[in-house]
């Protein structure tokens with residue numbers, strides 16, 4: 429029989445992140461998932477990541493693909509009728 433310190437139910441973002449965080453602190457885990465690995469790896473779970481999530485993924489060493497393929501969101505543009513558009517960038521908002 430194989431033993432582990434922590435059993436995590438579900439290989440969603442929460443379970444995978446918890447497993448990665450515990451591994452970094454030397455805690456042995458097993459993640460139990462009802463669906464197949466192929467299904468888990470192909471389903472869409474997040475198109476937009478908050479900065480805290482980006483930082484957490486970097487912290488556990490899972491951010492390579494995110495940085496390789498992701499686009500940094502730095503604001504929003506509102507189309508108020510051609511030729512005008514109002515842009516709200518994070519830099520503009522931060523400067524007041």
Ligand SMILES: Cc1cc2nc3c(=O)[nH]c(=O)nc-3n(C[C@H](O)[C@H](O)[C@H](O)COP(=O)(O)OP(=O)(O)OC[C@H]3O[C@@H](n4cnc5c(N)ncnc54)[C@H](O)[C@@H]3O)c2cc1C
Pocket residue numbers: 437438439440441442443460461462463468472473474475476477478
């Ligand atoms: C199409 C889509 C787009 C989304 N886009 C975004 C986004 O852009 N940004 C964002 O922040 N969030 C987004 N979300 C929300 C985000 O995906 C969820 O907040 C996140 O998946 C929740 O993670 P979780 O690990 O708690 O649960 P889940 O992702 O639901 O994972 C739970 C896992 O547990 C497994 N499971 C359940 N019961 C059992 C059991 N009894 N035994 C074994 N395994 C079990 C399930 O199969 C599943 O794989 C999106 C969600 C969807 C569906």
